[in-house]
Amino acid sequence: MIIAVLGPKGSYTEKAAIKWLAENSSEDNYSIEYCNDIQDVFSSLTSGSVDVGITPVENSIEGSVGVTLDMLLESELSIIGETVVTIEHCLLSKGKKEDIRIILSHPQGLAQCRQFLKDHFKDAELRTTGSTSHAARLATEFSEMAAIASRESAQMYDLNILIPNIQDREQNHTRFLIMTKPGDMSECKRHPCKTSIIVYLDRDRPGALYEILGEFASRNINLSRIESRPSKRALGDYVFYIDFEGHISDEIIKDAIYNIESKVGMLKVLGSYPMYGQIE
């Protein structure tokens, strides 16, 4: 099994991969492919060069990872699992705190530490990278550079932890999706499951979202998440990403989906997969 994650070594996505393998599989025979960015994880998966792709989908401070949501709409794949990783961003450098002029991280890393950066490094130049571990690797080049990345990255790239735990809220978790090429969505061996769909509502139909949610409510199906993304057709036009409890092979879920399909412009089922336990 080849698993695509954000690279290089030491990314939070790699951590998610190892965590998910430990939680879900007795698979020992795997190799990791390190990708430059989230789009490349999706490309590797759809081109067939890897078996499994893992990307972040939402963070408890900064919210949705837009590029992952967009690629879920554009790509043909199935979500087969999810996992949650505790994020503890540190400021890493080979230099000293007073030398830092340039700070590098993934855009989500920068955003999760927005207030910290404003308070302590107001004049620093901010650079974005494809992953936090890539930022750490680049920070080895000059002592005026620092990366926002994990504690493990410090060790891996021989950097000093100038300041630990720098995100704007102490609690910081990221949820990752585990994806494969589209497969048969047969019954889940592990319970409880959740199902993820994308719907595009008919925008000239007021109350359409309410009607859709009604199909879930009337069947006592719990929604765990609803998120809008631009349809990219026009401002104010959205697609909705909905996660709910239950498996696509359950009669009640099939029935809900059947009824929703008749009410929307587009419905895409992304997959049914074991739910990760609720994080407090």
Place this chain on the structure above:
Amino acid sequence: MIIAVLGPKGSYTEKAAIKWLAENSSEDNYSIEYCNDIQDVFSSLTSGSVDVGITPVENSIEGSVGVTLDMLLESELSIIGETVVTIEHCLLSKGKKEDIRIILSHPQGLAQCRQFLKDHFKDAELRTTGSTSHAARLATEFSEMAAIASRESAQMYDLNILIPNIQDREQNHTRFLIMTKPGDMSECKRHPCKTSIIVYLDRDRPGALYEILGEFASRNINLSRIESRPSKRALGDYVFYIDFEGHISDEIIKDAIYNIESKVGMLKVLGSYPMYGQIE
């Protein structure tokens, strides 16, 4: 009247300010204060050093501007208007296309041109700035730097337009909010109006969102937008930003709000203001 926008001169927010003034006011006696970033626009407004603050809230390609949504929750202010600006990002530099090694823009600018950057400048270093016009001003320093910014910024900072219209979709619009310190929300002189609220649902109450939307649907109140943001308390815990047609002083809206308040953990009214015409 002092109006805070993203600076320096030539930002899309400044364009929004001028457009909104032309559309809504006979006010000729105003001055512009240029802020470093979105947070500073909010600080200037809440500290009382300016009368009006303007920031972007959503874009038709990249979606919500997270920091604006977060600041709307944290700050005490009223939304008094909105306007929409057509975005035409260009690649600006004083150098030549083949010299470009560094590309600067606001994180939204970089994200709106994600595919373009991947296709044409895969190895360029990406730097984030507080605004697109700030990126343009910085790009005047070295010919190996380019900014993603407006056509007007090219003229203002004497840069060449290396490539025009580089965003990933041709249609690109950003909606901006016009805000003041909290005021009386008396009746709007101009119609139609919309109202913006934030609600925090009781997470242990399944179907809560459906119930809230029902309060609007049963009164035939049209929703124009619903957006979730992390509550930042825990992963999977959200606040919802809801925009709907009608003014807070309308009896039917007052009644809906009254009923919603009894069902949610928190409800904050951000303001009622004239709706910008629908953009196609």
